[in-house]
Amino acid sequence: MLPTAHNAAKEGEIAKTVLMAGDPLRAKFIAENYLQDIHCYNSVRGMLGYTGLYKGKRISVQGHGMGMPSLGIYTYELYNFYNVENIIRVGSAGAIKEDVKLMDIVFAMGASTDSNYANQYQLKGTFSPTATYHLLEKAVAVAKEKNHKYHVGNVLTSDIFYGDSVSPLDWSKMGVLAVEMEAAALYMNAARANKNALCILTISDEVHSGRQLSSHDRQVSFTTMMEIALELAIEL
Numbered sequence: 057m058l059p060t061a062h063n064a065a066k067e068g069e070i071a072k073t074v075l076m077a078g079d080p081l082r083a084k085f086i087a088e089n090y091l092q093d094i095h096c097y098n099s100v101r102g103m104l105g106y107t108g109l110y111k112g113k114r115i116s117v118q119g120h121g122m123g124m125p126s127l128g129i130y131t132y133e134l135y136n137f138y139n140v141e142n143i144i145r146v147g148s149a150g151a152i153k154e155d156v157k158l159m160d161i162v163f164a165m166g167a168s169t170d171s172n173y174a175n176q177y178q179l180k181g182t183f184s185p186t187a188t189y190h191l192l193e194k195a196v197a198v199a200k201e202k203n204h205k206y207h208v209g210n211v212l213t214s215d216i217f218y219g220d221s222v223s224p225l226d227w228s229k230m231g232v233l234a235v236e237m238e239a240a241a242l243y244m245n246a247a248r249a250n251k252n253a254l255c256i257l258t259i260s261d262e263v264h265s266g267r268q269l270s271s272h273d274r275q276v277s278f279t280t281m282m283e284i285a286l287e288l289a290i291e292l
């Protein structure tokens with residue numbers, strides 16, 4: 057079974073806990089700036105993956121691409137073929153609730169979705185994708201200790217970035233905080249594999265106001281989220 061069609065890692069090359077980002081260059085940035093003794097285990101399709109040490113703990117970091125189908129492939133393989141236990145997504149998101157602002161951190165406690173990803177499970181109802189509580193609890197504790205501004209709640213995982221006649225803002229009437237494109241699939245793959253997952257997001261743009269982060273603020277606020285995820289990873 058290993059390596060797979062999408063991941064060149066051999067058995068044992070990936071740690072039990074993996075940080076993941078849509079952009080593989082964000083994964084490379086984390087590896088090069090925070091990990092020691094890094095080893096690049098994957099570059100198939102440019103979806104870079106590295107294993108290294110953070111404060112002495114072995115962790116991996118890998119890209120997952122954009123959208124649920126892409127994240128679905130990489131996380132399915134990590135959970136089911138590479139014996140990964142914990143996946144922490146570090147992503148960007150658009151704020152849809154007005155009190156959620158640029159650079160804020162959002163912990164996705166739940167992930168509502170406009171996709172049909174859950175149809176594969178043939179359930180007679182609607183599955184609610186949720187974060188693994190002990191990951192959420194520990195990550196929030198790290199953010200609190202570091203005095204970062206954060207929100208915990210529901211996000212929208214959407215199949216649509218450039219919408220024609222639909223707006224993610226409609227979801228704010230249900231208290232949904234922000235929109236991104238992968239958390240629901242991550243939580244469903246984790247649930248089905250009986251593994252752990254958390255999605256941590258940084259607000260890169262406000263859908264409600266049209267404001268966007270400058271490239272400088274993007275870099276600073278993304279590192280805050282990365283440091284929370286790394287501190288969480290060493291506790292797992």
Ligand SMILES: O=P(O)(O)O[C@H]1O[C@H](CO)[C@@H](O)[C@H]1O
Nearest residue numbers: 077078079122147148236237
């Ligand atoms: O910054 P990442 O992790 O890619 O996350 C968000 O950014 C992409 C869209 O620009 C989507 O993947 C969305 O989920």
Ligand SMILES: O=c1cc[nH]c(=O)[nH]1
Nearest residue numbers: 148149150235236237
């Ligand atoms: O999916 C995303 C990510 C960032 N900003 C958005 O508006 N949508």
